[in-house]
Structures are given as structure tokens and as C-alpha cells.
Amino acid sequence: MDLELAPQHEAFRASVREIAQGVVEPLAADVDRRHRFPEEAVVAAAEAGLMGVLIPRDYGGAGLDALAFTLCIEELAQACASTAVIIDVHTSVGSEPILLFGGEEQKRKWLPRLASGELLGAFALTEPAAGSDAASLKASARRVGGDYVLNGTKVFITNIGRAGLYIVFARTGPDERAAGISAFIVPADSPGLRVGQLFRKMGLKGSPTGELVLEDVKVPVANLLAAEGHGFTVAMRALDAGRIGISGQALGIAQAAVDQARAVLAEKPRQQGDDFALVDMATRVESARLLAYHAAWLCSAGRPFTRPASMAKLHCTDTAMDVAIDALQLAGEEGIIAGSPFERHLRDAKALQIYEGSNQVQRHVIARDLLKYG
Amino acid sequence: MDFELSEEQVAIRDTIRELVQDKVAPRAAEIDEKAEYPKDIEELFAHNGILGIPFPEEYGGISGSSVTICMGIEEIAKACATSSLILAVQALGSYPILVAGSEEQKKRLCPPLASGEKVAAYALSETGSGSDAAALKTRAKRHGDEYVLNGTKQFITHGSIADTLVVFAQTDPEADHRGISAFVLEREKSPWQATKLEHKLGIRGSPTAQIVFEDVKVPLANRLGEEGAGFKIALAVLDRSRPGIGAQALGIAEGAFDYALNYAKERNQFGQAIANFQGIQFMLADMATQIEASRNLVFRAATKVDAKSPDLTKIAAMAKLFASDMAMRVTTDCVQILGGYGYISDYPVERMMRDAKITQIYEGTNQIQRVVIARSLLR
Numbered sequence: 001m002d003l004e005l006a007p008q009h010e011a012f013r014a015s016v017r018e019i020a021q022g023v024v025e026p027l028a029a030d031v032d033r034r035h036r037f038p039e040e041a042v043v044a045a046a047e048a049g050l051m052g053v054l055i056p057r058d059y060g061g062a063g064l065d066a067l068a069f070t071l072c073i074e075e076l077a078q079a080c081a082s083t084a085v086i087i088d089v090h091t092s093v094g095s096e097p098i099l100l101f102g103g104e105e106q107k108r109k110w111l112p113r114l115a116s117g118e119l120l121g122a123f124a125l126t127e128p129a130a131g132s133d134a135a136s137l138k139a140s141a142r143r144v145g146g147d148y149v150l151n152g153t154k155v156f157i158t159n160i161g162r163a164g165l166y167i168v169f170a171r172t173g174p175d176e177r178a179a180g181i182s183a184f185i186v187p188a189d190s191p192g193l194r195v196g197q198l199f200r201k202m203g204l205k206g207s208p209t210g211e212l213v214l215e216d217v218k219v220p221v222a223n224l225l226a227a228e229g230h231g232f233t234v235a236m237r238a239l240d241a242g243r244i245g246i247s248g249q250a251l252g253i254a255q256a257a258v259d260q261a262r263a264v265l266a267e268k269p270r271q272q273g274d275d276f277a278l279v280d281m282a283t284r285v286e287s288a289r290l291l292a293y294h295a296a297w298l299c300s301a302g303r304p305f306t307r308p309a310s311m312a313k314l315h316c317t318d319t320a321m322d323v324a325i326d327a328l329q330l331a332g333e334e335g336i337i338a339g340s341p342f343e344r345h346l347r348d349a350k351a352l353q354i355y356e357g358s359n360q361v362q363r364h365v366i367a368r369d370l371l372k373y374g
Numbered sequence: 375m376d377f378e379l380s381e382e383q384v385a386i387r388d389t390i391r392e393l394v395q396d397k398v399a400p401r402a403a404e405i406d407e408k409a410e411y412p413k414d415i416e417e418l419f420a421h422n423g424i425l426g427i428p429f430p431e432e433y434g435g436i437s438g439s440s441v442t443i444c445m446g447i448e449e450i451a452k453a454c455a456t457s458s459l460i461l462a463v464q465a466l467g468s469y470p471i472l473v474a475g476s477e478e479q480k481k482r483l484c485p486p487l488a489s490g491e492k493v494a495a496y497a498l499s500e501t502g503s504g505s506d507a508a509a510l511k512t513r514a515k516r517h518g519d520e521y522v523l524n525g526t527k528q529f530i531t532h533g534s535i536a537d538t539l540v541v542f543a544q545t546d547p548e549a550d551h552r553g554i555s556a557f558v559l560e561r562e563k564s565p566w567q568a569t570k571l572e573h574k575l576g577i578r579g580s581p582t583a584q585i586v587f588e589d590v591k592v593p594l595a596n597r598l599g600e601e602g603a604g605f606k607i608a609l610a611v612l613d614r615s616r617p618g619i620g621a622q623a624l625g626i627a628e629g630a631f632d633y634a635l636n637y638a639k640e641r642n643q644f645g646q647a648i649a650n651f652q653g654i655q656f657m658l659a660d661m662a663t664q665i666e667a668s669r670n671l672v673f674r675a676a677t678k679v680d681a682k683s684p685d686l687t688k689i690a691a692m693a694k695l696f697a698s699d700m701a702m703r704v705t706t707d708c709v710q711i712l713g714g715y716g717y718i719s720d721y722p723v724e725r726m727m728r729d730a731k732i733t734q735i736y737e738g739t740n741q742i743q744r745v746v747i748a749r750s751l752l753r
Contacts, residue, residue, distance in 0.1 A: 001378060002677065003377070004681075262752065286696075287671045287692075291670060314659070370659065371635075374635065
């Protein structure tokens with residue numbers, strides 16, 4: 001048993017930290033205030049090779065493991081949660097389905113462009129009436145000759161309008177639930193694909209979120225990912241891994257909140273009540289960190305990790321929210337002023353309890369697994 | 375990173391698991407009810423080498439690894455917290471010798487502890503010095519080649535049954551905590567009296583004694599480290615023993631959780647198993663998640679003991695704090711899941727809830743853990 005990071009993981013973390021603190025963090029307040037895409041941060045991340053962390057070297061990526069990916073997102077989120085989720089969604093649910101389920105030709109065609117950052121990836125599963133109950137989605141894909149014709153509306157799509165390709169889930173078969181769903185690689189410039197409403201959010205304001213509208217979008221058969229009817233498997237596997245990334249994002253926000261609260265306390269006369277609050281925050285973050293790393297380690301080792309990933313997502317994101325609230329409390333008036341990192345962390349953290357499977361869905365996943373396997 | 379136990383550790387764990395299932399679990403309710411020290415379980419552990427886990431091979435033991443100790447305590451505590459203290463306190467009472475003893479002292483004192491022929495205990499607390507351990511009053515005066523001890527120790531786990539007792543006493547009261555020294559008392563040479571056994575909420579089979587020293591003579595050869603080094607030794611020992619209490623809390627929580635999970639699957643109300651209700655499912659999911667989070671922290675602290683990491687103090691305190699608070703919440707929720715049956719002693723979860731409480735108090739209260747952690751965070 002060795003619960004410390006290996007030297008190569010420590011070195012990778014340090015290299016991400018340099019970009020995160022040097023380039024990403026100074027933009028964070030402005031990105032939040034102006035609701036703008038952190039273009040410079042994403043470009044810097046691409047130049048540093050952070051858009052292809054999980055993509056093998058053969059396809060132009062860095063060929064690192066899930067633990068390295070978690071560290072990458074954790075470090076980025078410590079600087080700017082918006083930048084972190086843009087890169088997280090791109091890397092996990094936006095690219096990994098092609099890596100895991102794509103044919104050789106699909107991998108050669110798309111992965112190098114995703115790894116370099118030329119294309120930003122996105123994931124289009126959720127619909128207005130299919131959130132936690134993803135298997136009830138309604139978007140359709142009808143086979144016409146050598147193409148599928150896609151119709152439907154997707155919502156809450158991260159990287160909307162910025163993505164170069166969307167992994168879209170639509171119904172190909174007669175089955176009304178999971179077995180009728182297929183996955184497609186849909187380039188953003190496909191005719192009939194357009195951005196619908198853009199959402200204004202309470203947090204993660206630099207990360208664009210909105211509707212993806214598909215009106216008779218023709219997608220070549222070559223862009224079908226995995227077999228017809230296997231789309232739901234693709235989505236669930238992508239989300240399992242995605243949950244590890246979100247755990248990393250939560251850890252980053254939580255650690256930033258702890259560090260900033262500690263800095264505030266260091267300037268004030270010591271009060272035991274404040275000290276104890278900080279201790280409880282820091283202790284929770286430590287417990288959450290290991291849960292995330294454990295899930296990532298299992299994933300890297302090719303072992304089952306669905307339950308650990310759900311536990312990590314649940315505990316890390318609940319911790320981020322609680323810690324963000326407590327950090328603001330310790331900061332007092334300074335924390336509540338718009339533009340302070342404390343109020344931003346609080347707004348950013350809330351999204352994490354909701355997306356990538358709400359924490360109620362995580363509890364459902366964990367309980368189902370417990371009742372089945374003990 | 376590697377989250378796996380070694381093959382050797384897995385083999386030790388499986389042995390313990392089997393013994394616990396066959397011999398310890400069936401005794402747990404009776405041990406609690408009668409509040410009697412389970413000498414039979416101590417002998418069982420001694421015969422099977424379990425009491426040798428805290429010691430390296432060169433001192434007659436089988437491991438010496440904190441990870442292995444924590445794993446052992448966790449496994450035993452799943453069934454019986456009292457029995458888990460037999461291993462935990464053997465480790466606690468031996469750490470001072472392993473941490474600060476000379477080679478001669480280790481070679482002489484450890485083998486009978488490792489074999490289980492002798493039982494160890496640790497005497498730091500006094501009536502007037504609990505969390506403020508540095509305020510202890512027990513006096514050790516040197517006369518030639520021996521020390522003479524006078525004073526009273528409070529809340530000494532296994533103090534009445536131990537053969538070997540590590541005692542912290544003032545050799546130079548003027549020097550405050552720098553005047554504290556550590557001694558190993560061997561009962562046959564330096565007999566002490568257990569004057570009172572406490573009646574307790576939990577860990578009822580584990581004797582908690584008040585101990586009185588009246589002109590007890592201890593040979594110079596049994597002083598650990600230099601005069602005045604005692605407080606430092608006590609703190610170093612607590613860094614090593616706290617992950618073990620975290621492991622105990624973890625085991626208690628797991629024992630209660632496993633019981634509640636099975637109960638929820640079998641208990642029918644409103645025509646179906648209560649495990650079908652989402653309210654119960656979410657409680658189970660939260661408990662399992664908190665248990666997993668605690669396990670990682672406990673074993674991280676244990677690996678830091680083994681690696682002698684500089685940030686051991688902070689992580690060990692975090693592990694003890696987080697795991698014991700978790701155990702209290704989880705066992706309370708397990709009682710809740712069993713409802714009325716959870717509240718009665720026909721079912722084990724109320725005992726586990728009572729046992730969990732002490733893990734928030736001993737080996738440094740959780741308030742003291744927070745002080746320790748705050749000191750390292752805000753340094």
C-alpha cells in the first residue's frame with residue numbers, strides 16, 4: 001500500500017500548477033464577471049498538451065492515466081472552475097467515448113484534432129424531459145442511405161457554441177428505453193445543427209451552457225459510435241469516468257477555498273471557533289481527495305470503478321459546497337462582495353452537486369450497487 | 375499510488391477475519407453485557423500471533439507495520455470493539471518502547487509482549503490532566519540505580535490486567551513538560567495497584583482502571599530515553615496510535631453498517647423490504663461513502679507512520695477525527711434504520727453506537743485533534 005502520488009504524477013501536477021496559477025488564475029475573476037469564455041486559458045492549456053491528457057501518444061495525446069487527468073482538473077479548478085469544466089468535459093465525456101468505443105478510422109480522424117485542441121469536444125445527452133432519467137431521451141436518428149438524419153433538442157450542453165464536435169445520443173431503434181439509443185460523432189459545422197438558447201448561470205460563468213438544436217442534421221454512417229443500440233452503454237461509461245473529473249474539479253474549488261480562508265485567518269487574531277472550522281474544512285477535503293484518487297486509480301488499473309466514482313463525485317462535490325460556504329463565513333464581509341473568490345467558489349461549487357448525475361442520482365447508483373453486491 | 379494490501383497483509387487479514395467470525399462475534403454481546411475482560415479472546419489472539427503484529431520480527435513479532443496493525447484493529451472492531459482494544463492497546467503500550475527504547479530494552483521487553491505472554495498498557499492521563507497532559511503530577515524520584523514513583527493515573531485501559539505498563543511521571547517538576555520522563559513498569563518487579571474500575575457507556579469488556587503508585591520502585595534500566603524526554607515520547611506515540619483508533623472507529627462503523635444493510639433488505643413494511651424506499655437507500659449510500667472516505671484517510675495516516683513522514687501528526691489527527699465522528703454518525707443512523715429493534719440489546723447496533731462514542735474522546739479528544747491540526751495548518 002502506498003497512498004502517496006508517484007514522482008511522475010507529482011511532476012505532472014507541478015507542471016499543470018504552473019499554467020494554472022500563472023495563466024488561468026489571473027483571468028478567473030474577469031471570466032466570471034464578464035461571463036466570457038476563457039480563450040487565453042484554453043489556448044495555454046492546449047499549448048501545454050492538456051487537451052489530450054487521456055489520449056494515447058499514437059493519436060497525438062499525452063497518453064496519461066485517469067489519475068493524471070484528475071490532478072490536471074484539480075489544479076485547473078483551483079485556479080478557475082470554469083476553465084476546469086471546459087477542459088474536463090472536452091477530455092472526458094467529449095473525447096473519451098471515441099477513445100473507448102471508436103473504430104480505428106474514427107480514432108485516427110478525430111483524436112489528434114481533439115488532443116491538439118483544434119477541436120473542442122462536447123457531450124449531448126440531456127434533454128428538456130430527460131435529465132436524471134437519461135434513458136427516456138427523445139432525439140431521433142433515422143437511417144437514410146449512407147446517413148443518419150438527426151432531429152431533437154439537447155439542453156445544458158457544456159462547451160455549446162465553442163465545441164468542434166458533439167457526441168450526440170439519439171434514438172435509432174424501436175425500443176423506448178436504453179436499448180434504442182445510439183451514439184454519434186456530430187461535427188459542429190453540420191448543416192441543420194445550431195445553438196439554441198444560451199443559459200445565464202449563477203456560477204461557472206465562463207463555461208458556455210445552452211441548447212443544441214438538431215434539425216434534419218445528416219451524419220454519415222461512419223460517425224456512428226459503437227453499434228446501433230449501444231449508445232446508452234457509451235453514455236454510462238463516459239459518465240463514470242466523467243465523475244472522476246468532476247471530483248477533481250470539486251477538490252480544486254474546495255482546496256482554493258480552504259487556502260484562501262486560511263490566508264484570511266492568518267491576518268486575524270486567532271479564535272478557536274475559526275480554527276476549528278478551518279480544520280473541519282481541511283479534514284473533509286483530505287478525505288475527499290483520497291476518494292477521488294482511489295476511483296481514478298481503479299479506473300487507470302482497468303478495474304471496476306462505478307461505485308467508487310459515484311462515491312467520489314458525491315463526497316467531493318458535497319464537500320466543495322460545504323467548504324465554500326464555510327470559507328465565505330470565515331472571510332466575513334470580505335467574502336460576500338461580488339468579485340471576491342469566496343462568493344465565486346460558492347456559486348461555482350453548486351453546479352457540481354447537480355451535473356454529471358445529480359448527487360441524488362449518485363446516491364441511487366451507490367445504493368443499487370450496495371443492495372446488489374453488499 | 376497503490377491502494378492494495380500486500381499478499382502477506384491479505385493473508386493476515388483473512389486469518390483474523392475467520393477467527394473473528396468464529397470466535398469473537400459470537401461472544402461480543404456477552405462481553406458487553408457482563409462487562410468482563412475477555413481473557414479467552416486475548417489468549418486466542420496470542421496463540422494466533424495477532425498480538426505479534428505491532429512488533430518487527432527481530433523483536434519476536436510478525437510485522438511492525440502500522441498498516442497491518444490498523445487492518446487488524448479494523449477487522450476485529452467490526453464484530454467487537456472491546457476485543458479490538460486487545461490489539462490496539464498492546465500496540466499503544468509497546469510503541470514507547472519501540473519508539474524510544476534502547477536496543478537492549480527492545481530485545482528484553484518486546485518478545486514477551488509479541489508472543490502475548492504479557493499484556494501492555496499505557497498510563498499518561500491523570501484526574502487533573504486529561505487533554506492537558508503536560509500538567510501531570512505523578513512523581514518519579516531517583517535514588518541511585520532506581521526511581522521511586524508516587525501518584526495516581528486515571529482512565530488507564532487494561533491498567534488492571536497489564537503485565538507491562540508505560541508510565542509518564544515528573545522527574546523535574548520545575549521544568550514542566552520538559553521534566554516528564556517515561557518508564558516501563560514490569561508488574562512482578564514494580565507492582566502497582568488498580569484501585570477502581572470504571573463503569574462505562576461502551577467498550578464495557580475492556581477494563582478501564584484508576585492506578586495508584588505508592589513508592590513503586592523502577593530500575594534505571596527501565597527508563598525510556600533521557601530524563602525529560604517523556605513528553606516528546608508521549609506525543610510521538612500518539613501520532614502512531616491515532617490511526618489505530620481511526621481504524622477502530624472504521625471497524626465499528628462497518629460492523630453496524632453491514633448489519634443495517636442486511637436488515638434493510640430483509641425487513642418488510644408496507645408490503646416490501648424497507649431497502650426499497652429511497653429514504654433508506656440514500657441513508658445507506660451516504661453511510662457507505664463516509665466509511666470509504668474514512669478508510670482512505672486512516673490508511674493514509676498508517677502509511678505515513680510506516681514511512682515516518684514529516685506531516686504524520688496532521689494526517690494522523692485528521693484520520694482519528696474524521697473516522698471517529700463518522701463512526702458516531704453512522705452507528706446512530708444504523709440504530710435508526712433498525713428502528714425499535716435497533717434500540718434494544720437483542721440486536722448489536724445499539725452496542726456499536728455506545729462503543730463508537732469513546733473513539734471521539736480517547737487518544738486525544740476530537741477537540742484536541744482540531745487543536746493539533748490547526749497548529750499545523752496555521753503554522
